[in-house]
Amino acid sequence: MNLRAVLLVVDMQNGFCGLGGTFDKFGFNIAPYREIITRLRNLIDRMRQFGVPVYYSKAIREKSGLDCIDKVHRIIPESRRERIEKMPLCIRGTWDSDVIDELQPHPDDHIVEKRRDSVFQDTEFDLWLKASRADTVIFCGIDTYICVESSVRDAFNKGYDVILLEDCVASRNPRHHETTLEQVAEAFGMVVSADELMRRVERKELIFLGE
Amino acid sequence: MNLRAVLLVVDMQNGFCGLGGTFDKFGFNIAPYREIITRLRNLIDRMRQFGVPVYYSKAIREKSGLDCIDKVHRIIPESRRERIEKMPLCIRGTWDSDVIDELQPHPDDHIVEKRRDSVFQDTEFDLWLKASRADTVIFCGIDTYICVESSVRDAFNKGYDVILLEDCVASRNPRHHETTLEQVAEAFGMVVSADELMRRVERKELIFLGE
Amino acid sequence: MNLRAVLLVVDMQNGFCGLGGTFDKFGFNIAPYREIITRLRNLIDRMRQFGVPVYYSKAIREKSGLDCIDKVHRIIPESRRERIEKMPLCIRGTWDSDVIDELQPHPDDHIVEKRRDSVFQDTEFDLWLKASRADTVIFCGIDTYICVESSVRDAFNKGYDVILLEDCVASRNPRHHETTLEQVAEAFGMVVSADELMRRVERKELIFLGE
Amino acid sequence: MNLRAVLLVVDMQNGFCGLGGTFDKFGFNIAPYREIITRLRNLIDRMRQFGVPVYYSKAIREKSGLDCIDKVHRIIPESRRERIEKMPLCIRGTWDSDVIDELQPHPDDHIVEKRRDSVFQDTEFDLWLKASRADTVIFCGIDTYICVESSVRDAFNKGYDVILLEDCVASRNPRHHETTLEQVAEAFGMVVSADELMRRVERKELIFLGE
Numbered sequence: 047m048n049l050r051a052v053l054l055v056v057d058m059q060n061g062f063c064g065l066g067g068t069f070d071k072f073g074f075n076i077a078p079y080r081e082i083i084t085r086l087r088n089l090i091d092r093m094r095q096f097g098v099p100v101y102y103s104k105a106i107r108e109k110s111g112l113d114c115i116d117k118v119h120r121i122i123p124e125s126r127r128e129r130i131e132k133m134p135l136c137i138r139g140t141w142d143s144d145v146i147d148e149l150q151p152h153p154d155d156h157i158v159e160k161r162r163d164s165v166f167q168d169t170e171f172d173l174w175l176k177a178s179r180a181d182t183v184i185f186c187g188i189d190t191y192i193c194v195e196s197s198v199r200d201a202f203n204k205g206y207d208v209i210l211l212e213d214c215v216a217s218r219n220p221r222h223h224e225t226t227l228e229q230v231a232e233a234f235g236m237v238v239s240a241d242e243l244m245r246r247v248e249r250k251e252l253i254f255l256g257e
Numbered sequence: 258m259n260l261r262a263v264l265l266v267v268d269m270q271n272g273f274c275g276l277g278g279t280f281d282k283f284g285f286n287i288a289p290y291r292e293i294i295t296r297l298r299n300l301i302d303r304m305r306q307f308g309v310p311v312y313y314s315k316a317i318r319e320k321s322g323l324d325c326i327d328k329v330h331r332i333i334p335e336s337r338r339e340r341i342e343k344m345p346l347c348i349r350g351t352w353d354s355d356v357i358d359e360l361q362p363h364p365d366d367h368i369v370e371k372r373r374d375s376v377f378q379d380t381e382f383d384l385w386l387k388a389s390r391a392d393t394v395i396f397c398g399i400d401t402y403i404c405v406e407s408s409v410r411d412a413f414n415k416g417y418d419v420i421l422l423e424d425c426v427a428s429r430n431p432r433h434h435e436t437t438l439e440q441v442a443e444a445f446g447m448v449v450s451a452d453e454l455m456r457r458v459e460r461k462e463l464i465f466l467g468e
Numbered sequence: 469m470n471l472r473a474v475l476l477v478v479d480m481q482n483g484f485c486g487l488g489g490t491f492d493k494f495g496f497n498i499a500p501y502r503e504i505i506t507r508l509r510n511l512i513d514r515m516r517q518f519g520v521p522v523y524y525s526k527a528i529r530e531k532s533g534l535d536c537i538d539k540v541h542r543i544i545p546e547s548r549r550e551r552i553e554k555m556p557l558c559i560r561g562t563w564d565s566d567v568i569d570e571l572q573p574h575p576d577d578h579i580v581e582k583r584r585d586s587v588f589q590d591t592e593f594d595l596w597l598k599a600s601r602a603d604t605v606i607f608c609g610i611d612t613y614i615c616v617e618s619s620v621r622d623a624f625n626k627g628y629d630v631i632l633l634e635d636c637v638a639s640r641n642p643r644h645h646e647t648t649l650e651q652v653a654e655a656f657g658m659v660v661s662a663d664e665l666m667r668r669v670e671r672k673e674l675i676f677l678g679e
Numbered sequence: 680m681n682l683r684a685v686l687l688v689v690d691m692q693n694g695f696c697g698l699g700g701t702f703d704k705f706g707f708n709i710a711p712y713r714e715i716i717t718r719l720r721n722l723i724d725r726m727r728q729f730g731v732p733v734y735y736s737k738a739i740r741e742k743s744g745l746d747c748i749d750k751v752h753r754i755i756p757e758s759r760r761e762r763i764e765k766m767p768l769c770i771r772g773t774w775d776s777d778v779i780d781e782l783q784p785h786p787d788d789h790i791v792e793k794r795r796d797s798v799f800q801d802t803e804f805d806l807w808l809k810a811s812r813a814d815t816v817i818f819c820g821i822d823t824y825i826c827v828e829s830s831v832r833d834a835f836n837k838g839y840d841v842i843l844l845e846d847c848v849a850s851r852n853p854r855h856h857e858t859t860l861e862q863v864a865e866a867f868g869m870v871v872s873a874d875e876l877m878r879r880v881e882r883k884e885l886i887f888l889g890e
Contacts, residue, residue, distance in 0.1 A: 121418040207332040629754035
């Protein structure tokens with residue numbers, strides 16, 4: 047199967063998974079996020095060797111609070127309320143919003159700034175994929191059941207084939223992490239490990255066409 | 258809390274949950290879907306008494322196959338492949354695509370025909386909600402973890418408050434059903450039973466403003 | 469140049485250009501609209517012979533007034549105010565909203581119901597084009613400077629190549645009609661007559677690939 | 680009439696209207712663009728005094744050419760072809776892409792980076808307007824018949840009231856400029872001079888509500 051694939055690295059920002067970032071300072075358990083960093087570093091390098099374009103999504107908030115969800119929502123779920131009240135998270139232009147040092151984008155990589163969960167919502171991501179004739183998005187990053195899953199659902203429903211790398215996504219909620227893997231396999235795409243993806247590429251079951 | 262709410266009844270069509278509909282004929286276990294019908298009937302009536310507008314979403318496919326997912330996807334997850342191969346499901350203009358008799362829309366209700374999982378994708382739903390100044394969507398219907406959950410994620414991220422009625426949604430996968438309820442409560446909205454919703458309305462904790 | 473083209477016939481409905489339709493009854497000059505009907509009839513037949521899929525857009529309003537622009541706008545331009553006040557125009561399910569008899573769609577044609585000016589806004593048109601791998605939209609119909617032009621602008625900006633048939637579009641405002649032709653040629657696409665399009669196809673300068 | 684308005688300054692970037700910018704270096708007549716600068720400076724200051732939030736749109740291209748229209752279009756209208764061939768215009772991160780010095784945004788203003796003509800396409804503009812409960816967009820900037828008009832059409836059709844300031848928009852094509860003013864007045868919104876807007880505000884015919 048010939049694929050015009052891109053790799054999407056979701057939200058690996060200091061605020062969420064950097065040592066000294068907002069989540070870390072606030073005492074959240076970021077260990078599950080940090081556990082995949084080395085694997086992601088390795089994955090990104092291999093993808094570049096295959097000529098697969100690398101995209102990074104970044105969740106960005108305005109310092110003014112303009113796009114904070116409490117501007118439009120009154121029913122705010124617990125996990126989000128906590129963040130709003132206590133943390134100025136991933137504010138545009140700050141270190142907190144940068145991709146972590148270990149995964150620093152190359153000059154040729156693409157950055158997509160997003161305001162909500164899905165990388166497709168109110169961003170140029172779809173336009174860029176169409177411009178490069180991409181038909182497949184390979185997903186890795188965090189958090190499995192929020193931003194990764196919402197982006198996966200959108201990718202599939204917009205007509206892109208989905209490959210989710212099960213050992214390159216992470217969640218602070220291990221049970222939801224597992225459910226997302228199951229649901230994606232059942233209803234939205236292919237779920238494999240990074241090594242299994244590479245094996246299929248080596249066996250030429252999957253062939254990455256150049257950009 | 259004052260709410261300009263609408264009720265959305267997701268995909269309660271003959272093809273999915275009608276006796277003699279496509280899923281039923283194909284031997285799928287539609288019992289979980291049928292179990293909520295009476296509760297939905299009751300819910301819809303009560304919502305109408307409160308002056309809450311009632312919307313129905315209908316998943317529609319073209320007879321020509323134009324919008325079948327195999328036109329754009331090569332990586333097709335198992336649960337969808339099976340349907341494509343064996344079933345002409347909810348074809349536009351057929352009985353199979355109609356809302357089940359038990360929940361027949363009134364002339365004043367609104368029908369939203371959708372092509373993909375989310376009721377917000379490529380439909381006029383958002384436009385209609387804005388026209389009626391709605392700020393809250395109350396969700397019921399099927400299937401909890403596919404079309405309901407994708408619609409809930411979109412509703413929240415587009416700025417609508419979400420109320421998911423835990424005993425008025427159903428899935429053929431009980432475990433995924435439970436996970437969706439948990440995830441929505443944590444990250445996307447309020448999860449209550451229909452009776453609990455009514456109690457909060459009676460206690461005036463929630464007040465439905467007219468259309 | 470190989471084109472995967474579709475023909476889009478914009479808003480040729482009884483309400484706008486039918487004898488006895490709303491505009492006609494209201495005393496609007498629908499002569500410019502009716503003048504292109506024979507040419508459109510001819511065009512559609514020839515396109516079908518080339519295997520070019522034929523799409524019709526229909527402007528639809530709800531009887532309830534739910535999607536009337538006065539629900540959301542306070543600054544309503546004159547040409548629209550007049551319609552709102554005096555005419556229940558192209559209400560869903562009525563003869564007024566049907567495509568005129570002379571151009572009746574075939575069973576294999578596709579109908580796109582739209583609520584606003586552009587055929588791309590809140591409709592499945594883009595999804596259908598992607599499913600059929602279309603890359604070019606050939607525009608004809610009415611009104612040149614409103615719904616046709618807004619659809620052309622969206623088509624171009626979404627990445628579709630645009631062909632506007634200058635003698636198969638019409639406006640009640642002849643000057644705006646001319647300006648649209650000029651602007652599209654300068655900034656959005658190719659502007660040719662139907663005959664010129666056919667000549668280019670015969671000379672194989674343009675080649676229509678099958679659906 | 681109470682308005683929750685924002686001011687949108689369209690594409691007043693060095694590349695289009697700066698001395699020494701790409702258009703200027705290429706020999707385009709940018710005089711019509713520069714003629715409105717003083718008026719815009721004045722307008723922006725007065726709007727800030729009224730508490731009206733100020734947004735700037737910036738047309739941005741990637742250095743890689745990823746989002747260049749020749750990646751997706753084969754039918755490229757003349758006015759755009761010329762630019763593609765000869766000019767690396769408004770590349771992200773360059774001086775060319777910055778708003779001109781005379782109109783430098785304040786720290787509290789909002790910048791919307793766009794890839795195509797309309798400020799609403801694939802951007803967070805709509806999300807920000809909703810977050811601030813805005814219902815009206817006041818338009819100024821360039822070019823009247825391309826980016827301003829496409830943004831106006833989208834604003835109106837998405838449900839925002841439109842005010843176009845006739846002496847604060849400019850085009851390199853004076854005839855198209857005039858037609859846009861006429862078309863907007865007829866079909867999309869209110870067209871007034873900046874002074875007339877101010878008079879209506881002073882007479883309290885229009886009242887700007889705070890952010």
